[in-house]
């Protein structure tokens with residue numbers, strides 16, 4: 001007798017094929033049948049009439065390593081049907097933290113992981129201690145973290161000895177269970193690395209059959225160049241490259257989505273192993289300090305805070321931004337499009353824009369920003385509305401672009417329910433499968449499901465997840481295509497998505513009748529299925 005039978009739903013199997021009426025049998029964590037009117041007996045039958053039955057959604061780009069230890073139930077994600085999160089992105093990972101360097105890493109990541117305790121750890125110990133969670137997890141090691149461990153916040157090329165040490169740390173992490181390496185070349189200290197450094201690390205990845213994902217060097221005025229740099233890593237080393245959260249930031253770059261997508265599609269047609277992902281929002285989120293030109297952070301956070309208090313530094317900064325726009329975000333219409341998401345030391349300011357804050361204080365907006373960074377000790381996280389709807393729709397509407405929320409698993413209650421974080425934590429997948437399909441008609445439902453299941457599994461090199469097929473792991477989402485919707489907004493982000501009734505991870509029911517069962521069947525996945 002099987003464990004479960006999902007009966008009477010429309011199976012959208014993740015391959016992009018149209019939906020079909022079929023039942024799905026599950027036993028010992030695996031899918032054992034996908035067939036119409038299945039005669040199989042099961043201990044439990046789930047009635048899915050009127051609903052879609054799909055593979056669990058793969059959130060291919062997240063930062064939930066910052067919150068899963070605090071929120072192992074992964075509420076904001078699992079309630080959208082997400083069953084797998086890829087973490088350790090944008091160059092940021094919480095391991096390894098070498099002896100004497102944990103405090104530096106905590107300080108560096110505080111604007112992204114304000115509530116997470118940091119301890120000295122090897123990557124192997126980190127994997128071993130990773131908590132049981134509701135979702136499956138793919139871990140990556142971050143290039144920025146490795147560079148912090150090797151050369152701190154020094155703005156310079158690595159010595160041969162340092163590069164060798166970084167390669168060794170990377171190999172250790174890959175052996176211990178990291179799926180691959182992520183980079184964050186848009187901000188210090190990752191931005192201090194040249195292409196040769198990345199190619200050297202990619203050769204280590206190649207030896208381990210591992211992957212590379214990149215928050216590129218720029219997402220604004222030089223985004224085309226940055227895409228070419230990422231593609232070159234795949235082309236030169238043969239390593240699979242995942243371009244993270246593809247976008248065009250800055251008003252001067254709006255309208256360029258078609259060109260950017262074509263550059264990547266053209267490389268794919270040539271057989272270059274490259275994929276990209278995106279989230280369906282026109283607003284990004286980042287540490288506030290990352291909006292400044294990169295030289296501000298030379299030498300580390302304390303050096304930056306000291307610098308920002310000086311009038312001559314502010315004058316230079318102001319001139320740099322007037323000339324070149326914001327780092328990674330380009331030119332914005334005004335500071336009214338930048339709002340505080342989480343300010344650990346100024347929590348009452350969450351939700352306010354810097355336009356508001358400046359007007360209330362009767363100061364110039366740029367001074368208000370600098371004062372804020374100092375008062376919040378560089379830990380502020382912000383939202384910046386930097387993209388055009390047209391580009392967002394073109395990128396997220398492309399059937400081959402995978403889906404990454406770029407956000408943490410949160411919960412409406414508890415430590416992760418603070419501040420006004422980006423609603424994408426709660427809404428990315430539901431927004432794509434609901435409003436983007438139903439209302440905007442940017443793509444069909446089977447295409448949308450494929451983006452976040454089969455296409456994502458293929459990008460990761462996963463062969464036993466991402467499709468509903470006999471023998472695959474039973475990661476399953478059952479949802480109502482007419483009702484699935486994101487409810488989180490910029491003003492009220494802590495709201496769960498609606499329309500998902502059942503979510504199964506490794507054959508265990510985690511969302512049942514729309515509620516979390518408390519089950520934590522997720523596991524850290526390793527290359528080769530070990």
Ligand SMILES: [Zn+2]
Pocket residue numbers: 089090215244245406
């Ligand atoms: Zn990123």
